[in-house]
Amino acid sequence: MSIFKKIMTAIRGGATEVGESIVDANATRIFEQEIRDAENHLTKAKRELTGVMAQQMSSSRDVDRIKREIIEHEGYAVQALEKGDEALALAVAEKISALESELSTQQQALDSFEGNAQRLKELVKKSERQVAEYKRQLSMVKTTESVQKATSAITDNFSSSNSKLLSAKDSLERIKAKQQKFDDRMKAAEVLESENSDNSLEAKLKEAGIGATNNNANSVLERLKAKQK
Amino acid sequence: MNIHTLADYLNTLADESDTGMVFDCQPISGEVDVLQITVLGREELPIFVSVTDDQVLCITYLWDKSEVKENKMNDMHVSMLEMNIPMPLSSFSKIGDKYVIFGALAISSTFNDIEHELAVLSNNALEIIDDMSDYLI
DSSP: OOHHHHHHHHHHTTTTSTTOOSSOHHHHHHHHHHHHHHHHHHHHHHHHHHHHHHHHHHHHHHHHHHHHHHHHHHHHHHHHHHTTOHHHHHHHHHHHHHHHHHHHHHHHHHHHHHHHHHHHHHHHHHHHHHHHHHHHHHHHHHHHHHHHHHHHHHHHHHHTSSGGGSOHHHHHHHHHHHHHHHHHHHHHHHHHHHHHHHHHHHHHHHHTTOSOOOOOHHHHHHHHHHHHO | OOHHHHHHHHHHHGGGOTTSOOEEEEEEOSSSOEEEEEETTOTTSOEEEEEOSSEEEEEEEEEEGGGBOTTOHHHHHHHHHHHHTTSSSOEEEEETTEEEEEEEEETTOOHHHHHHHHHHHHHHHHHHHHHTGGGBO
16 A cells, blocks of 8 residues: 555544554654665665676777777788788688687677666666655655644644634634724824824914914904994 | 744744734644744734654644535535645645645745745635635634
């Protein structure tokens, strides 16, 4: 069963009770061991690959050298024939024949090294994928466990506060109300500030004898006199 | 990075935060250390932060299964799935009977990244309760 399914099953099974572990306590250890094993395989495969690739290079150089020698000797043989030295040509031909059989052996070795290198490269890739996969799964197990433990700590803490008594809507209402109050206060402060500045301006105007003046007794009397006329 | 260095950072931030939010941190001890973070004015929706080997997990509880109107469960689930990608940085989940919104950050994140995450998470939580209120009692 995949770790994903294991976690789902454990959660659905109600393993959310305090103290109960969602994932088998051994699971973490097993994953860590599997990661270590896979990493060991990886190191070994990489080391082997280096060795095989070195052999492959040396073998490839040998093949090239033999091929060159064959071409060289073929040239010699033709020259010997041109000179009519049949015996020398035969000796060269024998040498070529020996080189050709050596070439065939070397070529076989080279093919086998190439095959090995290819196989090891695939192994390295596969092991790398596996290590990454185990690490991802381990992270899932650890996160699940830690969330579960954190949740139980939070739940314990919640019981001592009244936060859990509020429904989501009530919480939202209260937060909005607080926000509204804050906004109102800000607005009130702004209004007050502007009024204050108006007042001070008025006072300055009055001082300068501009704008509305106080209704004093004299002005009332003036008004009454004006009415009598 | 652990919850105590994060708490120190957020507490010293006070009014200087880029997000315009004031955070108050309270560590909760347990098998796994959890940091309870409240945003000033939003005390009803605290954020819980835990730090593991490879990630920083920020979770806010939204509502309980029992708060969902009968017959509305499916519609709500579909709406939540549809909202999951457009919603910036946060995703939905369910822990036990509680629906949550969460964000996960790499352990290599800076304090500034986490501060940003917390602000976005808090805003998302408020908005999503508002958006989903038709489905809730």
